[in-house]
Amino acid sequence: NLVPIIAIDGPSASGKGSVAQRVAEAMGFHFLDSGALYRLTALAAGRRGINWDDEVGVAGVAVALDVVFEGEHVLLDGAEVAHAIRSEDIGVGASRVAALPAVRAALLERQRAFARMPGLVADGRDMGSVVFPDAALKVFLTASAEVRAERRYKQLAERGEEADLTAIADDLRARDERDRARAVAPLVQLPDARLLDTSKLGIDEAVAQVLAWWSEVR
Numbered sequence: 001n002l003v004p005i006i007a008i009d010g011p012s013a014s015g016k017g018s019v020a021q022r023v024a025e026a027m028g029f030h031f032l033d034s035g036a037l038y039r040l041t042a043l044a045a046g047r048r049g050i051n052w053d054d055e056v057g058v059a060g061v062a063v064a065l066d067v068v069f070e071g072e073h074v075l076l077d078g079a080e081v082a083h084a085i086r087s088e089d090i091g092v093g094a095s096r097v098a099a100l101p102a103v104r105a106a107l108l109e110r111q112r113a114f115a116r117m118p119g120l121v122a123d124g125r126d127m128g129s130v131v132f133p134d135a136a137l138k139v140f141l142t143a144s145a146e147v148r149a150e151r152r153y154k155q156l157a158e159r160g161e162e163a164d165l166t167a168i169a170d171d172l173r174a175r176d177e178r179d180r181a182r183a184v185a186p187l188v189q190l191p192d193a194r195l196l197d198t199s200k201l202g203i204d205e206a207v208a209q210v211l212a213w214w215s216e217v218r
C-alpha cells in the first residue's frame, strides 16, 4: 500500500476528530471519520426497526449503507443526517453495534476504500490496529477523563443540546469501557503508536505535534 496514512486512535471526546480533520486539511489529505460509519449504521438500523443487538440484521444494514460524505454534509439514503448522527443516543448505539464482529467486518472494506492519493488521515479506535496496520504514522490521542467530559459538554451545549456534566462523564466511562473490553478490535494503545495527551494542549499545538511527527517518519 503506497498511500501515505496517518492513523489516529483514542477514546471518545479526546479531541481526535478535530485534530485529525485539521491535520488532513493542512496536508491536503483525505479524511476518514470511521466513528461516523458506526453512527450511521446505528441510525439506519434504528430507522429500519432493527435492534442494535441483532448482529445479522445490523451487519446487513452496514453492508448496504447508502452514505455520501460531502464536506460538512452527511447523506444517508439521500437525506441529511450530519446533525442526527451526533446525538448522545446515536453515540451509544454506535458503540453497541461496534461491538458486533459481523458489523466491523461489514465496514472494513468501506473504510479501506478511503485510502487514496495523496494520502489519508483516519480517525477511530482501530485505525492503526486493524484497518490500516501498515500506517506510516500511528497516534494514540487521549486526554484525562475530566477534560474529555468537559469537551463533550461544551460540544453538546454549543449545539443547544441538553447536557449534564455528571451524566456525560458516566456515559463516556461506559462507552470507553465497552470499546476497551470488547473482543474484536478493542481500543488499545499500540506499541508503535505515539502518545499524544491533549489534556493541556490546545488544538493548534496538537495539530502541530502530529505534523512534526509526520515530517519525522515520511
Ligand code: C5P
Residues within 6 Å of the ligand: 012, 013, 034, 035, 036, 038, 039, 091, 094, 095, 096, 098, 099, 123, 124, 125, 126, 127, 175, 179
Ligand atoms: O468516534 P465516535 O465517538 O464518533 O465513535 C462512535 C463509536 O463508534 C465509538 O464509541 C466506538 O464504539 C465506535 N467506533 C469503533 N471503531 C472505530 C470508530 C468508532 O468501534 N474505528
